[in-house]
Amino acid sequence: MDLSKLSLPEMFQLQKDLGAEIEKRKVSDKKNLIAELQNLAAAKGFSLQDVLGGAVSTKPARSAGVAQFRNPADSSQTWTGRGRKPQWVQDWLDAGKPLDGLRI
Structure with missing residues (x-):
C-alpha cells in the first residue's frame, strides 16, 4: 500500500480503522487460542482450568479504547x-x- 498517495484525512481514517481492527483481532485471536488450549488439555485428560489453576477467562480485557x-x-x-x-x-x-x- 502506497501511503504517499493518501491525503491527510484519509490517513487519519486509516489509522482509526486500523486501531479498531487490531482490537477486534486481539479479541478473536484470544478466543481461538483459548479454544485450542482447551482442546489440547482435554486430549491429555485435563481441563484448562486444571492446568492453569482456574485462571481462564474468555471475556476480553477492557481495552484502553481507540x-x-x-x-x-x-x-x-x-x-x-x-x-x-x-x-x-x-x-x-x-x-x-x-x-x-x-x-x-
Whole structure:
C-alpha cells in the first residue's frame, strides 16, 4: 500500500480503522487460542482450568479504547472520549467550539 498517495484525512481514517481492527483481532485471536488450549488439555485428560489453576477467562480485557479526538495544536495528544476531558478539550469547548471539531 502506497501511503504517499493518501491525503491527510484519509490517513487519519486509516489509522482509526486500523486501531479498531487490531482490537477486534486481539479479541478473536484470544478466543481461538483459548479454544485450542482447551482442546489440547482435554486430549491429555485435563481441563484448562486444571492446568492453569482456574485462571481462564474468555471475556476480553477492557481495552484502553481507540482515540476519537485529536488536539489540533498537537497531533500527538488524543482522547478516546471516555473519562475526564483533557484540558485541551475543555479549552476548546470553553471557546464555544463544538466537540465534533476535534473528531478524528
